[in-house]
Amino acid sequence: MLKKSFLFIILMVLTILGACGLEETGQTTETSKEKDTTLIVAQQSDTSTLDPQKQGKMPDMNILINMFDTLITTDSDQQLAPSLAESWEVVDEDTWEFKLREDVIFHNGEKFNAETVKFSIERLLDPATQSPIVELSNVESVEVIDEYIVQLHTAGSDPILPNKLTLFGGVIVPKEYIEENGEEHFAEQPIGTGPFKFVSWKRDNEVVMESFEDYWQGASAIKTLKFRAIPDEANLAAALRAGEIDIATGITPDIMKQLEGNTEINVKSEQGIRTFFISLDTKDPESPLHKKEVRQALNYAVDVDLMIDSVLDGQAKRVTTLIPEENFGYDESITPYEYNPEKARELLNEAGYPDGFDITFDANNLDSNNVQVITAQLKKIGVNVEANLMDGQTFISNIRAEKASPMYYQGNTGWTLDAMSNFQSYIKSDRRYNRWEDDKVDKLIDIEEQSLDSKVRQEAFTELQEIIKEEAPFIFLYQINNLYGIQEGVNWQPNSIGILRMYGASK
């Protein structure tokens, strides 16, 4: 009886292993030559779709940017650079004109021209597409001038329309292919003009691509590109240490420390443009935060440099307001608040809170270390902070439903590399996350958002930063570095936006 059941169990084991074996990915049969031209990149989440106009998040874009091109791109100096559009200029107040490259084809041979651009942008703006991409909502129409010239008409002026075409909104999709095969087929078998062609996708596991040999900038040195999703951070580091992946992205300073002793792995740290700050609700007249002196006191009370050195292990840089130094509009002559707890106590006294006050503070539980440091420092000046940590999505939902605490810790990536994006949702009084009103600031926001003259815009930004620093509707913190673990022998240059463009990488 026992022997029989043992045999039966062994048979079962073999069956299960056999079933797994059917899914062989060929990882074991790779020759060394293939290994040299295969690059495996891992991040913590997978893309949710392969249709680039139905996603609006960085992890998704990181994968899709390798299959699709945008009209315009950014170079290593964070400047706009030609991609599918060779050049662009303002025609009048509400029109931008783009001259397109003439030698571009999609992976299936379909030609790229002005009609393609018109189709792409109109598809993005069509409510039926249900696109989460929002930055082109001011585009009213797309006009084909000739086969390689296209004009975008906006409602009012948009000084940073070209910047908005460097990622999500600027992705170009194939007109004929989608019209012939339908939306669903396109999402299963995407076709772009990018350096890599789609091969296969196992959701939440791996996207496989291969080099597109007719790419307009020349074929990539990497012939097979794989993006793996490894949600658990410790496992991500383990996969890198075991040599299963070439590049691990989005690692934290803690993990970075683990990897530093390893001779086969290089840890790369690239200054990033994601800025962090604490939003303060100034609108309730009963709240201490209603008083400017209190808000300034909070800024004097937080030792940001200490936070950067301790919690962030030096992988961040102090910022004066919400703008990272890479973005247009940043004014380096305006210096950040110094750490000065005495001055903070004086200001609290002036405001009528000599003994401090109690307040609640919301944050994403991933940021708990940073929050603990801030809480401890505010306690020193008598401000008792009760921190509520929650998962990131609950946190975002609460902010958007206006159910968040008077203080919350927030990060924002202005990927257009223009300060307009950093201020967009936070500063003007009619915007969604605004919790502070100032008439003069509203006028200045209108100037920087509508003027096409960059000098005028810079002046507006400078004045805005001065006022925002003085009025302190936020506790200003830092911009954090993007950290990568890279296998020895892999060449790849990260960028400040943190986008994982793998064209140009080699092994």
Next chain:
Amino acid sequence: MLTYIIRRLLYAVFVLFGVATVVFFIARMTGDPVSIMLPPDATIEQEQGLRASLGLDLPLIQQYLIFLGNLLKLDFGMSLRYDLPALKLILERMPATIQLGGAAMIFSLVIAIPAGIITAVKKGKFSEKVVMSTVILLQSIPVFWVGLLLVLVFSITLKILPTGGVGGPLFIILPAIALGTHLLALVTRLLRSSLGEALDSDYVRTAKAKGLLPKMVVGKHALRNSLLPVVTIIGLEVGALLGGSVVTETVFAWPGVGQLLIQSIYNRDFPLVQAIIIILAGIFVLVNLIVDILYVIIDPRIKYN
């Protein structure tokens, strides 16, 4: 017997209806998918537009009735995050989870049954103490920690097994071990006590007195009778395996239903959360029914009227 099964199936429909209702309302209490789908610079109008096109602007009761109506047609709706039918996504993932759960169960039984027999037969001896203390230890440590430890030893230090993901047969070994440890410990302890009890019973003494070999006594007489509680617990543990797979799949980047559930809760992907919970509950109810039917086969004295 047949009327019993039919009655149980009807009862299952009620259970699933209850589950569907609870998950519908609880999911909606925890947040809003639209706010997560759109980037921070979306305007209020854009948010409202998307909400309307997803049908999330209707009164809750109306949404609930639509949901129930579709459920009767076995239509779980479209996933918000993936823009694909929820059922299709789950069926795509099911094989991976069943494979992992099956492998974990086989791994645990292959070790637990011999270990249970040894500890029952060698009561009070040194070998029993060693096995039992190991088992207690295994039952006490959490799955994710076992997982990380296994990765540290087998993937990083020895470099013989992959850290995670799917591929060849090697990929299932570590997650199956991590997921199976708890069940292994449970079955070992259960079998030890129920087999111990059987070995002390009159019929075993009689068998021994007749001069049967100890092997025969344990194998043929005692073990059969002591398997009943083990079968029960295995049935109940299917739920625990499904629950445990959520953690294991995340740790090992194993793309099964568990990981899909975590992602869908994270993104407040209501249709997908609802579909997964209802289907998992359905599986659980069904497994329990099968266990009850197995009873009759194992123990002829049990009858359902």
